[in-house]
Amino acid sequence: MAEQGSIRVSRKDDNVVVIEKDLATEEMLLSMGPQHPSTHGVLKLECMTDGEVVTSAEPYLGYLHRCFEKHCEVVDYPGIVPYTDRMDYLTGMNNEWAYCIAVEKLLDIEIPRRVEFIRVMVSELNRIASHLVAIGTYGIDLGAFTPFLFCFRDREHILNLLEWASGARMLYNYVWIGGVAFDIPADFNKRVKEFVDYFRPKVVELYKLLTENEIFVKRTKGIGIMPADVAINYAWSGPMLRGSGVKWDLRRNDPYSVYPELDFNVPVPDGKFSDVGDCLSRHLVRALEMEESLNIIEQCISKMPGSEGFNPRSAVPKRVRPKAGEVYARAENPRGELGFYIQSDGKSTKPLRCKARSSCFVNLSAMKDLSKGQLIPDLVAIIGSIDIVLGEVDR
Amino acid sequence: MEEGRVLPQSVQQSAAAYAVIREQFGSAVSDFDANETMPFFEVLEAAKWPDIALFMRDHPKLKFNYMACLSGVDYQAEEQLGIVCNLESLGEFPHRIAVKVKCPRDGGSIPTAAYVWHTANWHEREAYDMFGMQFTGHPDLRRILCPEDWEGFPLRKDYRVQESYHGIKVPY
Amino acid sequence: MSIAAISQIRLPFLMGNNLNAWSDALAGLTLSWFPLGLVIIAAIPLVFIALYALTYGVYGERKISAFMQDRLGPMEVGKWGILQTLADILKLLQKEDIVPTSADKFLFVVGPGILFVGSFLAFAVLPFSPAFIGANLNVGLFYAIGIVALEVVGILAAGWGSNNKWSLYGAVRSVAQIVSYEIPAAIALLCGAMMAGTLDMQQINVLQSGPYGFAHFYLFQSPIAWLPFLIYFIASLAETNRAPFDIPEAESELVAGYFTEYSGMKFAVIFLAEYGSMFMVSAIISIVFLGGWNSPLPNLGSVALYDWTSGPVWGAFWIISKGFFFIFVQMWLRWTLPRLRVDQLMYLCWKVLTPFAFISFVLTAIWEIYVP
Numbered sequence: 015m016a017e018q019g020s021i022r023v024s025r026k027d028d029n030v031v032v033i034e035k036d037l038a039t040e041e042m043l044l045s046m047g048p049q050h051p052s053t054h055g056v057l058k059l060e061c062m063t064d065g066e067v068v069t070s071a072e073p074y075l076g077y078l079h080r081c082f083e084k085h086c087e088v089v090d091y092p093g094i095v096p097y098t099d100r101m102d103y104l105t106g107m108n109n110e111w112a113y114c115i116a117v118e119k120l121l122d123i124e125i126p127r128r129v130e131f132i133r134v135m136v137s138e139l140n141r142i143a144s145h146l147v148a149i150g151t152y153g154i155d156l157g158a159f160t161p162f163l164f165c166f167r168d169r170e171h172i173l174n175l176l177e178w179a180s181g182a183r184m185l186y187n188y189v190w191i192g193g194v195a196f197d198i199p200a201d202f203n204k205r206v207k208e209f210v211d212y213f214r215p216k217v218v219e220l221y222k223l224l225t226e227n228e229i230f231v232k233r234t235k236g237i238g239i240m241p242a243d244v245a246i247n248y249a250w251s252g253p254m255l256r257g258s259g260v261k262w263d264l265r266r267n268d269p270y271s272v273y274p275e276l277d278f279n280v281p282v283p284d285g286k287f288s289d290v291g292d293c294l295s296r297h298l299v300r301a302l303e304m305e306e307s308l309n310i311i312e313q314c315i316s317k318m319p320g321s322e323g324f325n326p327r328s329a330v331p332k333r334v335r336p337k338a339g340e341v342y343a344r345a346e347n348p349r350g351e352l353g354f355y356i357q358s359d360g361k362s363t364k365p366l367r368c369k370a371r372s373s374c375f376v377n378l379s380a381m382k383d384l385s386k387g388q389l390i391p392d393l394v395a396i397i398g399s400i401d402i403v404l405g406e407v408d409r
Numbered sequence: 410m411e412e413g414r415v416l417p418q419s420v421q422q423s424a425a426a427y428a429v430i431r432e433q434f435g436s437a438v439s440d441f442d443a444n445e446t447m448p449f450f451e452v453l454e455a456a457k458w459p460d461i462a463l464f465m466r467d468h469p470k471l472k473f474n475y476m477a478c479l480s481g482v483d484y485q486a487e488e489q490l491g492i493v494c495n496l497e498s499l500g501e502f503p504h505r506i507a508v509k510v511k512c513p514r515d516g517g518s519i520p521t522a523a524y525v526w527h528t529a530n531w532h533e534r535e536a537y538d539m540f541g542m543q544f545t546g547h548p549d550l551r552r553i554l555c556p557e558d559w560e561g562f563p564l565r566k567d568y569r570v571q572e573s574y575h576g577i578k579v580p581y
Numbered sequence: 582m583s584i585a586a587i588s589q590i591r592l593p594f595l596m597g598n599n600l601n602a603w604s605d606a607l608a609g610l611t612l613s614w615f616p617l618g619l620v621i622i623a624a625i626p627l628v629f630i631a632l633y634a635l636t637y638g639v640y641g642e643r644k645i646s647a648f649m650q651d652r653l654g655p656m657e658v659g660k661w662g663i664l665q666t667l668a669d670i671l672k673l674l675q676k677e678d679i680v681p682t683s684a685d686k687f688l689f690v691v692g693p694g695i696l697f698v699g700s701f702l703a704f705a706v707l708p709f710s711p712a713f714i715g716a717n718l719n720v721g722l723f724y725a726i727g728i729v730a731l732e733v734v735g736i737l738a739a740g741w742g743s744n745n746k747w748s749l750y751g752a753v754r755s756v757a758q759i760v761s762y763e764i765p766a767a768i769a770l771l772c773g774a775m776m777a778g779t780l781d782m783q784q785i786n787v788l789q790s791g792p793y794g795f796a797h798f799y800l801f802q803s804p805i806a807w808l809p810f811l812i813y814f815i816a817s818l819a820e821t822n823r824a825p826f827d828i829p830e831a832e833s834e835l836v837a838g839y840f841t842e843y844s845g846m847k848f849a850v851i852f853l854a855e856y857g858s859m860f861m862v863s864a865i866i867s868i869v870f871l872g873g874w875n876s877p878l879p880n881l882g883s884v885a886l887y888d889w890t891s892g893p894v895w896g897a898f899w900i901i902s903k904g905f906f907f908i909f910v911q912m913w914l915r916w917t918l919p920r921l922r923v924d925q926l927m928y929l930c931w932k933v934l935t936p937f938a939f940i941s942f943v944l945t946a947i948w949e950i951y952v953p
Contacts, residue, residue: 042746044746050836051836052834066750066923153919156919156920157824157825157827157918157919157920158917158918158919158920159646159650159916160646160649160650160916160917163650163651163652164650164651167651167652223917224919227918227919229825229918229919229920229921230919232921232922232925233919233920233921233922233925389922389923389924390750390834390835391828391834391920391922391923392922394834
């Protein structure tokens with residue numbers, strides 16, 4: 015900062031911060047994290063603060079770096095699947111699936127239809143679970159504790175369902191290259207349908223409790239606005255990009271699996287309830303997406319082929335040794351585009367290079383720009399709306 | 410790829426985009442590799458990479474406004490390091506393409522693309538962190554995932570982990 | 582203890598409904614030179630705060646929040662977890678009393694003390710029953726408003742003395758908030774004082790007595806009284822740093838605000854002070870607007886509900902239950918609403934509550950003059 019002075023903060027139109035300075039003061043360095051309640055893990059933000067105003071915030075990563083890409087050099091292709099679970103630990107199914115899509119593309123194998131439907135169903139269930147965590151923790155960031163517990167109560171049902179299918183609550187190792195580990199249990203679809211019927215009113219309840227809350231709207235509307243073109247330049251994806259008003263969903267725009275057959279909307283804020291690109295829009299997109307996921311799950315239940323003569327591992331290769339080549343494949347994760355760049359030398363059963371393009375990592379990279387000139391409470395609101403999972407940022 | 414085989418539509422779109430770039434930059438870019446999984450071309454003159462990047466982003470027929478991914482790669486056999494950028498045009502055109510840029514293994518440097526795509530900033534920092542190639546002109550080239558004082562570049566194929574870090578035994 | 586002293590203790594129980602009978606009798610009780618009665622009077626609020634904070638404050642809040650959130654709350658220690666608070670206290674007692682090396686030791690130690698004394702001193706003028714009040718000041722209400730401001734000093738001492746940036750933020754926010762919100766709060770209470778025509782807490786209660794129970798309460802005597810009632814309730818939330826105005830201890834922003842560095846019993850004392858002031862403001866609002874220790878039940882012909890439920894012990898019951906009701910509302914709000922931002926908080930205080938407090942002040946004055 016060129017000039018230093020005491021500040022008077024006022025707000026034009028309730029969101030543009032106006033800073034006036036007169037007396038000479040110093041800026042204070044405030045280390046937010048790595049242990050801090052609202053950095054959602056071990057992110058560290060080094061903020062220069064002038065009173066309550068953050069003049070700059072520099073993110074520091076790597077506290078949860080577990081060398082995913084180094085591990086991939088010594089583990090063969092199917093062995094990488096469990097590692098992907100541990101990247102974004104809230105959306106294990108989606109991570110596995112994205113990785114499997116990449117390897118399957120490299121192997122060029124055909125996937126049984128029922129497997130595809132199972133994958134879509136478990137991934138969408140996991141997407142709801144992940145959004146529930148995102149919305150719940152966002153409530154906590156803004157001081158509303160109760161919605162968080164409501165979210166976790168409902169998430170528990172999903173985790174139970176996924177545990178029933180895969181045997182694990184969060185780190186599933188369920189989606190395998192070419193198939194899934196097991197067929198879904200008998201009556202699974204019935205239970206999922208029960209959950210969908212149970213959960214629909216709960217989405218409305220959550221909407222009324224949190225999203226339409228006057229204070230919540232006041233805290234998030236117009237905060238941390240990201241224009242669409244800058245969002246694209248930052249390669250934002252998922253709910254973040256859609257929050258900026260770009261109708262871009264890989265399930266629609268780069269369709270994979272059976273998504274072309276399924277009917278669902280891509281919710282984009284219309285600027286009536288929220289300012290396009292602000293924290294509230296991003297929250298809104300997540301809230302609306304849960305309902306779309308419910309629609310997808312219902313369609314999966316009705317369209318899924320029967321289990322007669324079905325072997326979930328029929329297309330699973332005995333030995334994964336792709337031909338030499340490279341692939342970049344991605345899937346629409348709850349937090350955005352999760353991509354895998356895999357390079358195979360054609361001889362080995364281990365990838366030469368496996369890079370995970372993590373959505374949180376990319377979304378977080380805009381933090382420095384977003385945080386300039388915000389108040390500390392707004393900074394918390396912005397971090398929460400980015401919805402980072404540090405396991406995926408650091409990998 | 411055998412001759413005469415009909416390429417999938419997505420590869421044809423990439424090839425069309427590539428033709429525009431080839432026309433502008435000629436021998437600075439390599440031939441188009443029309444494989445099905447990830448069609449790509451290589452930038453042969455690394456110094457021209459920022460110009461090519463800017464051209465690809467801004468040309469009205471290309472509009473590669475979205476950098477999906479930038480991966481560092483170690484080409485040990487060729488004594489080279491490189492980056493692979495997966496680009497696509499979001500909302501404008503359906504085409505996508507990958508670009509490779511390479512540099513020598515020892516003390517090599519690649520001009521940065523962080524001013525063309527903001528997202529490249531952190532991706533390049535990660536590539537530097539893991540492989541050790543320099544990105545000339547990068548606004549803030551520091552390690553991002555490893556600690557500042559970590560020795561060596563972990564994803565190089567000949568990487569040997571250091572014995573101890575601040576008195577902590579590393580390999581176990 | 583002399584025989585005369587014993588007879589003095591006995592006497593008030595026979596004295597029926599005389600105002601301040603118990604406390605006056607206790608005040609006169611001395612053990613040779615030692616003012617035993619005064620010590621007992623001082624100890625009663627202390628014991629009350631401790632007991633209520635243990636039972637209703639901590640355990641009750643945990644259970645109430647649990648039921649609001651579809652969970653069970655503490656269930657392990659004792660039946661339904663009723664001994665949970667005791668276990669927590671044992672844990673806090675055993676904890677090491679940490680003073681950070683770079684903290685200002687004097688301020689760090691003194692801060693929680695001032696905080697607690699501040700909230701405790703206000704209990705001196707709370708009429709716990711028609712027969713009991715710690716100190717029957719004729720400016721009781723004024724004293725209660727004023728003495729709570731002492732907490733600010735304690736908070737600032739704690740926040741500054743911790744030598745922690747989060748604590749400092751919390752302390753500065755808290756001071757700004759409490760000082761600001763005292764203005765609408767005081768003006769709102771003045772409306773009640775104007776209706777009573779006195780600042781004497783006991784007298785305010787007496788003036789709201791009557792055979793029709795709740796109909797004599799100021800809240801139901803004038804429609805305008807609702808405005809200062811609501812203003813004071815909102816401002817009291819801010820004064821006690823409760824949600825949605827808990828920005829000084831906003832756990833997701835400032836870790837824990839001004840008590841980030843505290844542990845063990847110092848933390849417990851801060852907690853106690855918070856629960857003390859919660860009851861304090863709840864009691865004040867029920868005294869000024871809801872009749873304090875008066876029974877809300879009216880006499881219905883021969884069913885003399887009011888007469889049956891009046892008396893010194895009933896009075897204590899009524900004022901405590903009214904206080905607990907408002908504490909329940911405070912908890913309810915806390916577990917429902919998100920938190921405001923600093924600037925929104927100040928906006929609400931200076932641009933909404935304060936003008937409306939002035940308006941209600943003028944309206945009350947007009948009502949008092951022209952409406953008999």
